Amino acid sequence: MTGPASYGEVHGPRVGEMSRRSFMRRIVGAGVGLLSLQFLAGSLAFLWPNIRGGLGGQISIGTAADIITQFPEWAAGTPYIYNPARLFIVNVPAAKALVEGQTPDVPDPGTTFGEDVPLADRSVLALYRKCPHLGCQIPQLCEQSEWFECLCHGSKYTVLGEKRDGPAPRGMDSFAVSVGEDGGYVIDTSEVISGPPVGTATFDTRGPGDMPHCSG
């Protein structure tokens, strides 16, 4: 025998009570809302470092002397990593001497810039650490090869950012550099300058088989 039916079974939910169906609907709706919020938060977290890092504007990174105070190896050809905007600041004459087997000491590479100046004749390059293949962050110059080597899929670039090996479609992207009123270098990150086409070989014409590498 079954007992007497409840009020809800006979008449539906009382006024002010929620039916099981609308209760479930609200639970599902809340779940979807929560997932959307998480997605939004994840997207903002992805974008935030770039926004906070100053990409998109003029970034003053100080004079050559300021950089060397923070990172003395810069005068000896090792690029200075400016992390807030994910940049390599390359002291071109020092890096060139390093690759050519000399002992570089270039405390002030000077102020020669401009799109019409060949890469190797510029004082300083601001290379974007975002690999032009699929966007991985490129680590510091590989000590064995003195090339930038992306560890994700093995694209390799000279210290000027010219591509030498791997799946990347071009050389490393860069930003324009100028000198501010205080004599410090200013990087214009409002516009990404597309990397040099494959086959550009200004100097350091070694092939990938000529030396050991950090990436595969």
Ligand code: FES
């Ligand atoms: S992301 Fe750098 S080689 Fe693929």
